[in-house]
Amino acid sequence: MVMGFGIDIGGTGTKGAPVNLDKGKLAADRFRIPTPKPATPEAVAEVARQIVEHFPEAQDVPQIGVAIPAVVQHGVARSAANIDESWIDTDVDALFTEVLGRSVHVVNDADAAGVAENDFGAARDEHGLVCVITLGTGIGSALINAGTLVPNTEFGHLEVDGHANVETWAAASAYEREELSWEAWAERLQTYFAHLERLLSPDLFVVGGGVSKDSDKFLPLLDLRTPIIPAKHRNNAGIIGAAQLGVLG
Helix, strand or coil: CCEEEEEEECCCEEEEEEEECCCCEECCCCEEEECCCCCCHHHHHHHHHHHHHCCHHHHHCCEEEEEECCCEECCEECCCCCCCHHHCCCEHHHHHHHHHCCEEEEEEHHHHHHHHHHHHCCCCCCCCEEEEEEECCCEEEEEEECCEEECCCCHHHCCECCECCCHHHHCHHHHHHCCCCHHHHHHHHHHHHHHHHHHHCCCEEEEECHHHHHHHHCHHHCCCCCCEEECCCHHHHHHHHHHHHHHHC
């Protein structure tokens, strides 16, 4: 069995678990610690250390994958979403490698979720262009072409239909904040996904995030040329994808 270990850092909670990469599933119940405030890189790295030490089996994993809510270029964070701005331009790979005492591979959290769905989830049998969109506080995106990740796409920050930052208008948080009906929210999602469809001509959309558990209430309302389906791994996708990318390096 190929064992990996993934950590998924969020604005409110940081969670991790060992992952069976033969099956693409958690090898133990995930362990969660509230993300510290302020969520500085050093403070979060210490939380990550506690999570790894919670699992004795993690001691045999040579490289750990860490998903963070930021654009990541060669291990360096170039943005910060729902975490402290001190992450920007921090060499997160180097910091976490020092704190955890082993090699660490840091990736964008939406990219990690996308890899989980492509390699082990809803898009596993699709060999073309897959666009994974996570709907939550914001909108995360992952683009995978023939199994190869195109990192840091950030499609939640596009200008769509006059909205300079589309995630503030179409994310699940907007649905909740404005108390929209499923039908009213689906109209916004229709505009958003149709825009992505024109830009990318993907073979498949996969929709993740916590709201994907209610996908039957809004996905059938969309009228797209591209097939659109719910994600499989939901809240575990970041951990699984991070572990997979950690092993692949």
